Amino acid sequence: MSLFSRRRVLIVAIFILGVSALLFVLEKRNKPQILSRETLFLTGAHLFGKTAGADQDNDGLKDWEETLWKTDSRNADSDGDGTLDGEEVNQNRNPAVKGPNDTLNSQKNQAGETEENWRNDPTLSETDRLAREFFARYWTLKQTTGVISDEDRAALIREFLDSGFGGNAEKPPSLLSLSDLPVAADGSGAALKKFGNEMGSLILKNSPKEKGGELVIFQRAVSSGNIEILKELDPVIAGYRAVVSGAKDIAVPETARESTLAILNSMSRITGALQSVKLAFSDPLRALIGLSEYQKALNSMSQPLMELKSLFLKNAVSFTTDEPGYIFIYAGR
Incomplete structure (x- = not known):
């Protein structure tokens, strides 16, 4: 003390x-049950840093978006079904699930959950809920605009933070x-x-x-x-x-x-x-x-x-x- x-x-x-050490360890552990990659996304350099506009594999999805989808930012076709990750998203398909049965339901997130389900799930941690909340906002914007510009990304972040990010501590x-x-x-x-x-x-x-x-x-x-x-x-x-x-x-x-x-x-x-x-x-x-x-x-x-x-x-x-x-x-x- x-x-x-x-x-x-x-x-x-x-x-x-x-904070830096926590992000580093979570990235190495990468345990999906606590959505550590989404946590990294919400707090890390992919979103706020100089590399926010990077697309390392040129698949049409920026690296920070790949983090949300849980796809590989160094592999243009993460699920190996022959379609680039960015093209799959534009076709309303999940880039992390191998086709052909990978169509996204607009009422569900990338994990196949409905908003009603994850909002009312008592087993979800605060990390899980906020990650899902951000993805829901992102996916709505993505479906509306197609390509998310840097201005869109900044507005998305501001809206999310203003809505009470961390308010349930x-x-x-x-x-x-x-x-x-x-x-x-x-x-x-x-x-x-x-x-x-x-x-x-x-x-x-x-x-x-x-x-x-x-x-x-x-x-x-x-x-x-x-x-x-x-x-x-x-x-x-x-x-x-x-x-x-x-x-x-x-x-x-x-x-x-x-x-x-x-x-x-x-x-x-x-x-x-x-x-x-x-x-x-x-x-x-x-x-x-x-x-x-x-x-x-x-x-x-x-x-x-x-x-x-x-x-x-x-x-x-x-x-x-x-x-x-x-x-x-x-x-x-």
């Missing part, structure tokens, strides 16, 4: 590396209110120091002792493809929860209550985000959303931490390096 890093830029760098844990925090009898320097040491002690007590934070754990898991490593997030999550729970027993001076509440609620949001991150191997899109939420929650702690630091300094409250409250004075250094 690295709350007081000296180099917050490193956190952002690890976050970016973590994990619900955040219940947040605290000011009434949950006991009020200290006074706001003296002595009371502030007592609060700082008690809160600092609570945080230090519940911080994992091993080196490396939650993002390092995540990166190790996806880089190695070892789902068991994600279990190392459990004590991290438990640590955040213990701080939030234990803070309810600490008397907080009135002048520190708003900042303390903001920090604790950021921790609660982090626990929810990390629960989503743990789903990297079963619901990768939700994990990516969790990473984004984690970063937002982590960043949201910066301001209230600095406010507490300023409050201590303003009231001439100091801590030695042996006192737990020291972490607040040196937060961000």
Whole structure:
């Protein structure tokens, strides 16, 4: 639980590396039951990068479209039935299914499912649903326009994102209110120091002792493809929860209550985000959303931490390096 890093830029760098590692591992694993290729499509360079207009095999389907159809972007006739992939799509045929019985029903997706079926299927992950939703929008546009231009692609992406991409992420844990925090009898320097040491002690007590934070754990898991490593997030999550729970027993001076509440609620949001991150191997899109939420929650702690630091300094409250409250004075250094 690295709350007081000296180099917050490193956190952002690890976050970016973590996402890249997840996409790399999913591409290698390519397990169809979680639609990892669609996840790669929704989040990867095929859609947003400089190669978005590429068609490596010159079959009439751009590489990002091949990802949607689950065809081979290096093989012009992926199903080997003698017709180019792009021509099959134009003929309302499935380029991933060998003809002649490969006609597409306009009411079904490339997996042969009706929209009603996949929308109401409780076994589908968030990744599965969003991949199918995007394909439905893509196929409607494809049937209408034939060739999808770069402008069409950009509009399709904007429409999809604006419609609530990621809106079904994990619900955040219940947040605290000011009434949950006991009020200290006074706001003296002595009371502030007592609060700082008690809160600092609570945080230090519940911080994992091993080196490396939650993002390092995540990166190790996806880089190695070892789902068991994600279990190392459990004590991290438990640590955040213990701080939030234990803070309810600490008397907080009135002048520190708003900042303390903001920090604790950021921790609660982090626990929810990390629960989503743990789903990297079963619901990768939700994990990516969790990473984004984690970063937002982590960043949201910066301001209230600095406010507490300023409050201590303003009231001439100091801590030695042996006192737990020291972490607040040196937060961000």
